[in-house]
Amino acid sequence: MKRWGWFSGGIVSGLVLAMAFGFSQSGHFDPAALKRTATFSGQPVRSDDDGKLGIIVFGAHPDDCEIRAGGASILWSDRGHHVKLVSMTNGDIGHWQMAGGPLALRRNEEVQRAAEILGTTTEVLDIHDGELEPTLENRKLMTRLIRQWNADVVIGHRPNDYHPDHRYTGILMQDCAYMVGVPFLCPDVPHMTKTPVFLFSFDNFQTPTPFRPDIVVSIDDVMEQKLDALATMESQFIEGGATGGPHRIPANEEERAKAFERMREGFRRRAAHVANLGREKLIELYGQEAGQQVKYAEAFEICEYGRQPDAAEIRRLFPFLPQP
Numbered sequence: 165m166k167r168w169g170w171f172s173g174g175i176v177s178g179l180v181l182a183m184a185f186g187f188s189q190s191g192h193f194d195p196a197a198l199k200r201t202a203t204f205s206g207q208p209v210r211s212d213d214d215g216k217l218g219i220i221v222f223g224a225h226p227d228d229c230e231i232r233a234g235g236a237s238i239l240w241s242d243r244g245h246h247v248k249l250v251s252m253t254n255g256d257i258g259h260w261q262m263a264g265g266p267l268a269l270r271r272n273e274e275v276q277r278a279a280e281i282l283g284t285t286t287e288v289l290d291i292h293d294g295e296l297e298p299t300l301e302n303r304k305l306m307t308r309l310i311r312q313w314n315a316d317v318v319i320g321h322r323p324n325d326y327h328p329d330h331r332y333t334g335i336l337m338q339d340c341a342y343m344v345g346v347p348f349l350c351p352d353v354p355h356m357t358k359t360p361v362f363l364f365s366f367d368n369f370q371t372p373t374p375f376r377p378d379i380v381v382s383i384d385d386v387m388e389q390k391l392d393a394l395a396t397m398e399s400q401f402i403e404g405g406a407t408g409g410p411h412r413i414p415a416n417e418e419e420r421a422k423a424f425e426r427m428r429e430g431f432r433r434r435a436a437h438v439a440n441l442g443r444e445k446l447i448e449l450y451g452q453e454a455g456q457q458v459k460y461a462e463a464f465e466i467c468e469y470g471r472q473p474d475a476a477e478i479r480r481l482f483p484f485l486p487q488p
């Protein structure tokens with residue numbers, strides 16, 4: 165190409181770039197011209213004008229979102245709402261026998277199969293298991309993901325969980341609560357003009373404060389489907405994950421079937437515990453009789469950062485709760 169060709173080509177691509185980054189020909193910055201494109205891993209982003217809710221759930225490892233919000237995810241996705249589950253780490257030390265790339269691939273494959281059952285989009289970030297830190301880089305990463313999903317609801321761990329990756333996922337989520345709306349933080353992804361509701365998923369930890377069940381959801385209708393999704397995570401719930409051992413490998417088909425049934429029963433007990441712990445709230449949300457009868461539940465605590473929903477908005481964001 166001749167020199168003039170390079171030059172004019174440069175002007176044209178400069179203009180294209182300027183338009184892509186929201187500068188009109190008059191040189192004014194126009195945030196509305198920015199388009200959500202794709203996440204760094206090439207996953208699609210959510211269109212924001214279909215009238216549906218956007219829910220993004222952050223878990224530290226490839227299984228945490230599914231355990232804590234798998235039932236609610238099914239209930240949302242069954243109604244056409246958009247649920248994305250994000251594992252902040254790739255889970256590559258989460259097994260007693262295997263580790264590194266092969267384990268990360270295996271666990272990604274497990275949660276992708278779970279996503280098909282739950283009706284979610286699932287993304288596993290390529291950060292080493294056990295090494296998640298609440299850095300500026302990770303804050304920006306999470307900020308972009310929340311914006312790209314145009315989330316109405318963001319869910320993550322509480323920052324007083326036992327596992328450092330869980331804790332830092334919770335801290336990162338809190339750090340993003342305000343920043344998602346700040347235009348010049350990560351200006352490459354349009355800032356949010358609505359403030360999402362940030363929720364903590366259930367845990368049993370007591371210090372400094374026990375979990376407060378602000379929103380409790382019956383998952384009775386979808387419990388078996390949630391268990392089917394969890395059953396894809398054989399590396400964790402059959403083989404025992406990081407602290408398992410050879411004794412966990414079923415010797416034959418009969419043992420294997422028993423191991424799966426034990427797994428399912430363990431998660432049923434956990435969901436029943438959540439229902440009992442949140443009984444008062446279940447009765448408030450579902451009414452005396454129905455609330456009393458709920459067997460299995462998932463529970464969420466409203467983070468004091470971000471939008472504070474009133475009773476009517478909670479029912480709008482959780483449209484599977486009885487509507488007034």
Ligand SMILES: [Zn+2]
Nearest residue numbers: 224225228327
């Ligand atoms: Zn975890």
